[in-house]
Amino acid sequence: xxxxxxxxxxxxxxxxxxxxxxxxxxxxxxxxxxxxxxxxxxxxxxxxxxxxxxxxxxxxxxxxxxxxxxxxxxxxxxxxxxxxxxxxxxxxxxxxxxxx
Amino acid sequence: xxxxxxxxxxxxxxxxxxxxxxxxxxxxxxxxxxxxxxxxxxxxxxxxxxxxxxxxxxxxxxxxxxxxxxxxxxxxxxxxxxxxxxxxxxxxxxxxxxxxxxxxxxxxxxxxxxxxxxxxxxxxxxxxxxxxxxxxxxxxxxxxxxxxxxxxxxxxxxxxxxxxxxxxxxxxxxxxxxxxxxxxxxxxxxxxxxxxxxxxxxxxxxxxxxxxxxxxxxxxxxxxxxxxxxxxxxxxxxxxxxxxxxxxxxxxxxxxxxxxxxxxxxxxxxxxxxxxxxxxxxxxxxxxxxxxxxxxxxxxxxxxxxxxxxxxxxxxxxxxxxxxxxxxxxxxxxxxxxxxxxxxxxxxx
Numbered sequence: 001x002x003x004x005x006x007x008x009x010x011x012x013x014x015x016x017x018x019x020x021x022x023x024x025x026x027x028x029x030x031x032x033x034x035x036x037x038x039x040x041x042x043x044x045x046x047x048x049x050x051x052x053x054x055x056x057x058x059x060x061x062x063x064x065x066x067x068x069x070x071x072x073x074x075x076x077x078x079x080x081x082x083x084x085x086x087x088x089x090x091x092x093x094x095x096x097x098x099x100x
Numbered sequence: 101x102x103x104x105x106x107x108x109x110x111x112x113x114x115x116x117x118x119x120x121x122x123x124x125x126x127x128x129x130x131x132x133x134x135x136x137x138x139x140x141x142x143x144x145x146x147x148x149x150x151x152x153x154x155x156x157x158x159x160x161x162x163x164x165x166x167x168x169x170x171x172x173x174x175x176x177x178x179x180x181x182x183x184x185x186x187x188x189x190x191x192x193x194x195x196x197x198x199x200x201x202x203x204x205x206x207x208x209x210x211x212x213x214x215x216x217x218x219x220x221x222x223x224x225x226x227x228x229x230x231x232x233x234x235x236x237x238x239x240x241x242x243x244x245x246x247x248x249x250x251x252x253x254x255x256x257x258x259x260x261x262x263x264x265x266x267x268x269x270x271x272x273x274x275x276x277x278x279x280x281x282x283x284x285x286x287x288x289x290x291x292x293x294x295x296x297x298x299x300x301x302x303x304x305x306x307x308x309x310x311x312x313x314x315x316x317x318x319x320x321x322x323x324x325x326x327x328x329x330x331x332x333x334x335x336x337x338x339x340x341x342x343x344x345x346x347x348x349x350x351x352x353x354x355x356x357x358x359x360x361x362x363x364x365x366x367x368x369x370x371x372x373x374x375x376x377x378x379x380x381x382x383x384x385x386x387x388x389x390x391x392x393x394x395x396x397x398x399x400x401x402x403x404x405x406x407x408x409x410x411x412x413x414x415x416x417x418x419x420x421x422x423x424x425x426x427x428x429x430x431x432x433x434x435x436x437x438x439x440x441x442x443x444x445x446x447x448x449x
Contacts, residue, residue, distance in 0.1 A: 001363070001392075005400055012395050034338075035324065037317040038396070039299055039348075039417055044236055045152040046320050076425045077447055081299070083396050083416035090397065 015065065015089045019082055022060045027053050038083040046081075054079060061085065066094030101284060103293070104378040109284030110253060110294055111379050111445070112423065113434060114219050116274055117286040119211025121304075123185045124261055125192075126207050127176040131200035136169065136176055139195045139329050141313075141322040146171035151237050151248060154321045156180070156191065157330025161312040161337055164191060164329075166303035168250050170239050177207070177239070179248065179259060182303035195329050209245065210267040212260045214274070215291070217423035218281055218434040219256040223247075225277045226270070231258070233429060245270070253291060254298035254422040281434050293375045297384055299348060299417025305373045306346065306386055314342040315388065344369065345394035348419060351383045351403070351412040359403040361387055361412065368393040371403065377419070379445050384419050385412070421447050 001009075020033040029036065029047050042049045042057075049057065057079065061067040067089050069075055078088040109115045127136050137144045142154035151170035158164045165188060170177040180188050185206055192204045214223060224232025227247065230240055234249035241247075244266070251257015262270045275283065295302050301318055313322050314337055324335065349355075355374040360367055369389035377384045393401070396416040402409045421443055 002400065005363075005398065008398065009392070009395050012397065031320075032324075035319045037319050039317045039346075040320040073443060074447075077421050077443075080418055081416065087397065087416050 012086060012090065015086050015093070016082070018064055019061075019085050019089070022057070022064055023047060023082070026060045027056060036082060038086070039081050041081055042079055042085070057085075061089065061093070065089045067092050103287065103290050106284050106286045106290040107293060107378055109282060110215050110255060110286055110290065111420070112217065112439075113283065114214060114216035114222050114278060114281045115284045115286035115290070116271075116278065117213045117215065117288070117291055119213045119259055121181055121288055122211050122213075122259065123178075123180045123183075123188050124207040124209070124211060125178040125180070125185075125188065125204050126172075127178060127192075127202060127204050129200075129202040130174075131202045132175055135192075135196040135200045135202035136178075137326065137328070138197050138200075139192060140167070140169055141328055141330065141334075142169075143323045143326065144169065144171075148173055149238055149240070151177075151179075151239055151250065153237075153250075155313065155318065157313075157322075157328070157334065159330060159333060161330040161333035162310055163301075163303055163307045163313070163316070163318075166301060166307060168237075168248065170248065172239075172241060177246065177248075178204070179250070182307065207246070207261055209261045209263050212262060212267070212271060212274070213251070213291075214256075214258045214260070215251055215253045215286065215294070216255050216281075217427040218432075218437075219258055220429050221434055222274065222278055222281050222283065223258050224429075226273045227260070231260075234258070252298070252300040252302075253294035254300075254418055254420055255294075255424040256427075293377070296373055296375055296386060297377055297379065297418065297420045298422070299419070302373070309372055309388070311346075311388070312337050312342075314338055315344050315346060317346055342391060344388050344390055346372065347387050347389050347394050347396060347414045348417040349385045349387050349401075349412045349414045350377075350380065350419065351385065351410060353383070353410040355383045355385045355403055355410075355412065356405065359405050361389060362402050362404055362409075363393060363400060368401070379420055387412075387414070389414075419446075421445055 156165040165182040168179040246261040248259040359371040374385040399413040
């Protein structure tokens with residue numbers, strides 16, 4: 001595999017692991033991390049989060065992954081699934097805390 | 101009306117569809133909960149009036165039916181896609197535990213469905229505010245019918261179970277009032293295309309590929325804490341680990357089911373489902389990729405067909421920034437809509 005692609009996949013997988021940890025430890029999603037599929041919906045009966053959890057999720061994304069929303073309009077599309085959160089962290093999070 | 105126009109209406113106003121691809125059963129009897137809990141793949145933690153999506157699996161943990169289960173006091177509604185009504189009832193009768201008192205019978209009535217960012221407003225106009233204001237994954241039973249708030253398009257969605265004798269009256273009222281909403285009729289292929297764009301599971305397409313919830317990314321719809329049809333096989337597959345996983349993708353050139361996906365000279369998967377998205381202006385697809393390559397956000401893969409290579413980019417679903425995310429029944433109406441204030445359907449990378 002091309003080294004650049006391998007690095008991207010490694011970084012994406014690490015952020016995915018961190019998001020799963022946030023969901024289980026901070027938001028008390030009663031699932032094992034490997035049960036949380038990347039495209040699982042966050043709200044409704046996906047992983048069962050609600051509007052109160054959304055605030056905690058954003059706070060945790062900032063503290064754990066350095067994610068700062070560039071504008072509020074991004075919050076809704078970014079908080080639809082686990083993978084959209086990973087996309088958010090890749091685009092607007094720290095670049096140094098998931099590399100090693 | 102073309103399918104593209106049906107989809108444009110569904111994504112911007114309201115679309116009315118027939119619900120004859122959905123079977124509605126009512127599960128009753130003293131043992132209704134116990135019987136259903138033995139066959140449905142999710143935990144049945146439901147309050148009265150709530151519903152949730154799940155699956156019925158076969159013994160090999162492959163989807164048999166795509167379901168919503170709804171609790172109505174001590175009874176349940178089961179809205180199912182996939183098998184015929186007869187196959188569904190036979191499946192339940194075969195797998196309900198012996199000695200448990202429960203019956204599964206087809207609901208009297210016809211299903212109509214409404215989808216779109218202003219579907220709530222048309223529902224309110226025709227069926228009243230109790231229906232239009234239903235929260236997501238709730239239902240409301242009245243003399244006029246049973247009204248489910250669900251949908252698989254990413255927009256406000258309502259499944260309306262109307263007594264057969266009343267269905268033409270309700271349909272005509274929806275069409276009459278719907279004229280002010282530029283209502284369109286939507287076909288099943290249009291609903292399926294919208295489901296693909298929004299990352300909803302489709303039992304008629306990828307659901308027939310012999311995959312389990314592990315490869316399909318549907319573990320959120322199943323429980324590992326109870327026994328049900330297919331649970332033993334599912335746990336076994338989980339312990340073995342999935343070798344592949346579905347990933348969504350977009351492409352500028354046509355993509356077809358069965359096209360092979362390559363990274364340089366290595367075959368890494370194939371296309372399960374594809375369709376042209378008139379909203380995105382490009383092709384969208386669901387790929388089944390080998391596990392080490394099954395990630396969103398990669399633009400190095402190619403599809404090959406007839407010796408030709410075409411680039412394809414994996415992406416996170418939903419692939420549409422739905423207007424229903426931004427339309428609020430408290431603040432908006434179709435009549436006063438201002439499209440210029442709506443975010444784009446496709447957000448920049």
